[in-house]
Amino acid sequence: MLQMGIIGYGYWGPNLVRNFNVAAGSQVSMVCDMNKQSLSKAKKAYPQVRFTSDVNELINDPEVNAVAIATPVFTHHELAKKALLAGKSVFVEKPFTHTVEEAEELIELAEKKKLKIMVDHTFLYTGAVRKIKQLIDDNVLGSIYYFDSVRVNLGLFQHDVNVVWDLAPHDIAIMDYLINDKPQAVVATGSGHFDRGLEDIAYLTFYYPNNIIAHINVNWLSPVKVRTTLIGGQKKMLVWNDLEPDEIIKVYDKGVKVTTTEGKYNLLVNYRSGDMWAPRIQATEALRLIAEEFVHYVEEGGKVVNDGAAGLKVVKMLVASSKSLKNKGEMIYL
Amino acid sequence: MLQMGIIGYGYWGPNLVRNFNVAAGSQVSMVCDMNKQSLSKAKKAYPQVRFTSDVNELINDPEVNAVAIATPVFTHHELAKKALLAGKSVFVEKPFTHTVEEAEELIELAEKKKLKIMVDHTFLYTGAVRKIKQLIDDNVLGSIYYFDSVRVNLGLFQHDVNVVWDLAPHDIAIMDYLINDKPQAVVATGSGHFDRGLEDIAYLTFYYPNNIIAHINVNWLSPVKVRTTLIGGQKKMLVWNDLEPDEIIKVYDKGVKVTTTEGKYNLLVNYRSGDMWAPRIQATEALRLIAEEFVHYVEEGGKVVNDGAAGLKVVKMLVASSKSLKNKGEMIYL
Known part of the structure; x- marks a missing residue:
């Protein structure tokens, strides 16, 4: 024990x-x-x-x-x-x-x-994120085009860190877990409104290889709470609404297929628009799973998705984002 | 006639x-x-x-x-x-x-x-935008902190312009009409996925004086249609959901009041959280109003909010946004 x-x-x-x-x-x-x-x-x-x-x-x-x-x-x-x-x-x-x-x-x-070091990236242990990971790994979505996350609310202002350090660790950890590639650079914009040098609104764009793009919108000044992530893939698109009690993930058989005929200028764009499917999501509390995984990790070793190295990657992206934010969107290479 | x-x-x-x-x-x-x-x-x-x-x-x-x-x-x-x-x-x-x-x-x-020249910035004639303008001009919202607009859908791909030129003219015209100040610079990020040099996803950040920030998210590759704008003010905050049939605008008596006591580090953050109010919105078709305004403008002169000068301002912001987008978020001064 x-x-x-x-x-x-x-x-x-x-x-x-x-x-x-x-x-x-x-x-x-x-x-x-x-x-x-x-x-x-x-x-x-x-x-x-x-x-x-x-x-x-x-x-x-x-x-x-x-x-x-x-x-x-x-x-x-x-x-x-x-x-x-x-x-x-x-x-x-x-x-x-x-x-x-x-x-x-x-x-x-x-x-x-x-x-052992384990970082509490709780979301990586939720049924929703696990399901999305599985859909991506099983190639249900096809190659990923974008990851677009909104995490806004009337927030508990932190006194020591800006909104990026408070809210974006979630999205960055999720993004890093789901996208099977490394971001190359970040451009972050935002603003602070209470004269204390800490941003309360921020927009992060991560550039990945192959035109994959990830965008994170974090805001402490929103009257409504939003926790929605869109993930667009070549084959299917997905909406994860973490505040939706029942259909927390919706997978859409919608997509765009571009066919090139005789040269670049004769593009044929076809819209596929099919069914929506809402997979059942495991409801076990993520923190319970993470606690048990920690016990196992300490006692048996092995690999976990939220070890110190994963924590370090997130910190690197937070540091780069904050630097870009201070410099009003300067591109920071990762 | x-x-x-x-x-x-x-x-x-x-x-x-x-x-x-x-x-x-x-x-x-x-x-x-x-x-x-x-x-x-x-x-x-x-x-x-x-x-x-x-x-x-x-x-x-x-x-x-x-x-x-x-x-x-x-x-x-x-x-x-x-x-x-x-x-x-x-x-x-x-x-x-x-x-x-x-x-x-x-x-x-x-x-x-x-x-006369009139540009068809239709949204400026909608009941929703007119109501928001009135709320801002009457100082109901207080000084503006941010404008955050999402306009995404599985879009009609344009063959000649990117998603910024297709979708963002709406948001830029609205933003320019609502915010009583001039943006100083834009940072735009985004990506294209069909090898034709045209971005299908873009994120625009406009920096205004006094830390006002405006962000526009446009995307042709979203499985769901979203037309939502958040506007945060010092006194009240507002959500405009253009797809909401009844309460198209919701005004929230929510806000944050930061009081400084004895120096910067003793901030007291108070959360106001009160009622939500959904004003009635005029339902007349905007294009009918704009057509009648055009007739009046041609025949009687006067001033309109969507004259050539307003159109030029929007074009300037589109050109700057596209330039920033091409240069992966380079800040472009306006």
């Missing part, structure tokens, strides 16, 4: 405690938060768990086998490094780290110590 | 004939199309109208007082110039022209000959 120590009991921490506590193969041994109020709430819900406001006490506790970190991003590196140095594998909230160097150092350290 | 000559009876021409024929103050005198089949269809519907396949015959017909042009964009300049030289005011399909120089020449010519 993997004994988890969870650092951070704010917004996301309670979900980690709940899931690691009941996941097959793990339970929560200790929880750390600097906020006493958060801790006393947690105590009531989990009488068997120990609590502390001192991270070192948790990290060095001999009963704790692995550490999950759900704190602000700028603290991830320090906490994860301490945990790895104490011989404990780490589960880190997204985004993995705040800089590329921090991520690289952690990956190297984990390798040296033969420990 | 203004006698209209309509050039082009393809996709949009029939709408012009229908509306100019019944609009107060105008009727259609002659229709020109090179396609005999289109003409014979039109003849059946309008037995009183004369038909020709020779544009010069229409333009020089002494009975024709003004000419409406609904042909591919690269022909607009030549046809409009001929009409103006023949002493006839022109109504030109969007986009006005294919180059900035063409638009400037036509505007100059019309001024010299004391004739």
Whole structure:
């Protein structure tokens, strides 16, 4: 039984405690938060768990086998490094780290110590994303033309990071998981409206080889919540509406077939327009699956889609996006 | 009674004939199309109208007082110039022209000959856009933070222009009408998938003063049709869903109020979250209103929101967007 120590009991921490506590193969041994109020709430819900406001006490506790970190991003590196140095594998909230160097150092350290890093790219464990991945890998969609994601709402403004670092890690991790190629460059535009140097609206365009394009629209200032991704393929097109309770994914037998006859200027465009199909989506909670995968990864090894290297890739894209954003759309090569 | 000559009876021409024929103050005198089949269809519907396949015959017909042009964009300049030289005011399909120089020449010519140019930015005459304009001008939304428009569908691929020239003239004209300021620069990204040098997906970001940002997403390869614009203001936020039959505009009493206390780092973010209000929208057909406005403009003069100068502004933004698109997001100053 993997004994988890969870650092951070704010917004996301309670979900980690709940899931690691009941996941097959793990339970929560200790929880750390600097906020006493958060801790006393947690105590009531989990009488068997120990609590502390001192991270070192948790990290060095001999009963704790692995550490999950759900704190602000700028603290991830320090906490994860301490945990790895104490011989404990780490589960880190997204985004993995705040800089590329921090991520690289952690990956190297984990390798040296033969420990594991898993980044909480929760969406990669959802039934929806798994189904889309399967449709792409089975060539149901055909070669991909574009990935277009909108993730907007009236958001919880973060005080330390812009909207890209808050919302786009989801889309970038999903995009990176689904598209079987590496983006070459990013162009990011956006704006901030509260005179604090942090963008609350951003638009990211990732250029891939073969004219594949990915676009991510993140916005903290939308009156309506939208979580919709369009994926266009040569054979089929797909709409994933994460707020749709029933048909969360719709696959459309719609497409365009361009036939060239005698030279470039005689293009024949044919529109295929057929049925819509909504595959059944597995409803298991993603965080439960990810917790169990973490246990397996720590104890048995193997490969996971959200290891440190995957986390590093996302951080690289976030850093490049933020740089492009600051320079008003300057193309940043990846 | 203004006698209209309509050039082009393809996709949009029939709408012009229908509306100019019944609009107060105008009727259609002659229709020109090179396609005999289109003409014979039109003849059946309008037995009183004369038909020709020779544009010069229409333009020089002494009975024709003004000419409406609904042909591919690269022909607009030549046809409009001929009409103006023949002493006839022109109504030109969007986009006005294919180059900035063409638009400037036509505007100059019309001024010299004391004739009128009106560009068919139909949306500016819709009840929805008029209502939004009123809400902005009445300061109901407060100062504008952003304009975010999505116009995607499985599109009629144009053979001569990219998706920006096909779909974005609508959004650009609307944006230019609604935002009481001038965009300073554009960054456009996108991609084409059919090896003919024409983009079928594009994302345009317009930078305005005071951190106002406008983003336009146009795509011919979407399995679903979306026509949604979000407008965020300091006081209220608005969603315009043009495909929504009843509540086409929703105004949300949602917003973010940031209070600074003692220095930059003590930001207090307050979320206002109140009622949604859906104003009643005037249902009159926009093209009927625009036809009647054209008659009035030709006969009485005055000012219209879609004159040659407005058309030129849109062309400038289209040209800049296409240039940025070709250069993968290079910032183009306006």
